[in-house]
Amino acid sequence: MARNWKEIPAIWLFTALFVVLSIVSSIIGHSPLATKLNENQVLYLFSTTGQVIAAVYGLTLTGFIFFRNELSREEFEDETLAEAVDALKARYFVLLAFITLLVLLTIFLSNLAIAREAAGPTFGNAAIINTGQSAFVTSLLAVAYFVFDVISPRRIENASRRLQDEVDPSRSEQTKGSLEEFLTNYNQIEALLNEAGFPYQQSATASIDRGRPRHISNTRLAEILFRNERIDKVQFAHLRELITLRNSIIHGAEPIVSHQAVTMSRDVLERLRTALSGGEGEL
Numbered sequence: 286m287a288r289n290w291k292e293i294p295a296i297w298l299f300t301a302l303f304v305v306l307s308i309v310s311s312i313i314g315h316s317p318l319a320t321k322l323n324e325n326q327v328l329y330l331f332s333t334t335g336q337v338i339a340a341v342y343g344l345t346l347t348g349f350i351f352f353r354n355e356l357s358r359e360e361f362e363d364e365t366l367a368e369a370v371d372a373l374k375a376r377y378f379v380l381l382a383f384i385t386l387l388v389l390l391t392i393f394l395s396n397l398a399i400a401r402e403a404a405g406p407t408f409g410n411a412a413i414i415n416t417g418q419s420a421f422v423t424s425l426l427a428v429a430y431f432v433f434d435v436i437s438p439r440r441i442e443n444a445s446r447r448l449q450d451e452v453d454p455s456r457s458e459q460t461k462g463s464l465e466e467f468l469t470n471y472n473q474i475e476a477l478l479n480e481a482g483f484p485y486q487q488s489a490t491a492s493i494d495r496g497r498p499r500h501i502s503n504t505r506l507a508e509i510l511f512r513n514e515r516i517d518k519v520q521f522a523h524l525r526e527l528i529t530l531r532n533s534i535i536h537g538a539e540p541i542v543s544h545q546a547v548t549m550s551r552d553v554l555e556r557l558r559t560a561l562s563g564g565e566g567e568l
Contacts, residue, residue: 442537462547
């Protein structure tokens with residue numbers, strides 16, 4: 286979760302925007318350029334602010350629930366989307382958590398402004414009013430950004446590129462690897478996983494509706510082999526990286542791999558073949 290917070294620049298941009306708006310509006314609020322509001326105007330302004338932001342947040346949350354279910358359906362129909370969909374879900378969760386904090390802050394400041402209005406036009410009240418409206422504007426902009434990010438037609442491609450950057454960051458070096466060799470090695474790895482995981486595939490098919498057989502993903506097969514001590518932790522981690530990289534490439538990431546990725550795929554293939562054929566627990 287902490288890594289996701291750092292990897293979404295929009296969060297820091299909106300946080301900086303809120304701070305800047307609060308400071309600038311508070312300074313203007315104590316200058317001759319400020320607009321003077323009477324008690325009724327303040328009460329109406331912040332009661333409306335609280336209602337509007339709560340309604341917008343509720344609609345956004347409801348729409349996101351339906352959209353998340355659609356992502357889960359796509360993942361169910363195409364196992365190669367699993368990593369990209371999981372990355373999108375994690376990204377959207379962090380963005381939604383940030384928006385929730387902004388909305389709660391806006392509602393809190395709105396209630397505080399209404400509660401303190403009876404004290405009159407003090408320095409503290411002016412700061413609360415301006416900070417509250419800054420939070421309201423920032424919240425609306427953050428919601429708009431979230432909505433457009435969710436409905437982006439290239440969301441899978443963008444998520445795939447981000448995954449590729451994480452798994453194979455050195456692909457931009459001058460010495461690039463052979464994509465053909467990488468895919469050939471991966472296909473052989475996939476065949477070994479399917480062969481080793483055949484008993485689990487049969488069990489999964491028998492336990493669900495026969496009219497809709499569910500194929501166990503390669504990542505899940507690798508995890509099953511790891512849990513049954515047929516491969517070790519390092520091998521499992523490398524398998525997950527290779528699966529993520531291959532799936533990201535076929536779903537929109539750059540069709541480029543580094544020499545290190547090709548070497549790792551070759552090494553993983555040999556070690557996996559040795560482990561599964563010999564039945565060894567450790568490689």
